[in-house]
Amino acid sequence: MRQQRVDSGEERYYLDFAWPQHMVALECDGLESHGSPAAMAYDLHRQNRIIEAGWNLRRFNWSAVRFDPRQTIETIRRALVASGWRPKPTRSEPAPMQAN
Numbered sequence: 001m002r003q004q005r006v007d008s009g010e011e012r013y014y015l016d017f018a019w020p021q022h023m024v025a026l027e028c029d030g031l032e033s034h035g036s037p038a039a040m041a042y043d044l045h046r047q048n049r050i051i052e053a054g055w056n057l058r059r060f061n062w063s064a065v066r067f068d069p070r071q072t073i074e075t076i077r078r079a080l081v082a083s084g085w086r087p088k089p090t091r092s093e094p095a096p097m098q099a100n
Contacts, residue, residue, distance in 0.1 A: 008049040015050070015057075022083035025055045026076055030062045056083060 004018030004025065017026040029043065050057050056079050065072050077087075 006050055006053050008053045022080055022085050023055050024079045024083055025057045027059045028065050
């Protein structure tokens with residue numbers, strides 16, 4: 001989901017990408033909007049409030065998402081698995097054996 005709303009006390013934030021059923025979020029920070037000292041201070045405050053609201057937050061800069069998307073995807077996948085998400089097996093993967 002894009003632009004997931006998070007309410008933290010009197011503050012409201014919108015996450016870039018979120019998997020709300022797993023409380024996992026992705027934020028993508030560009031240097032233009034997030035590179036100044038004031039922006040960094042705000043981003044840290046915001047990050048702490050989002051984490052306090054129960055979200056498992058992963059932050060990336062834009063170049064990491066653009067030039068290393070596999071690493072970005074793998075980081076999000078690990079966060080989702082840690083939260084209880086179980087990916088469906090692909091055709092090339094056998095389904096896990098169930099104990100009786």
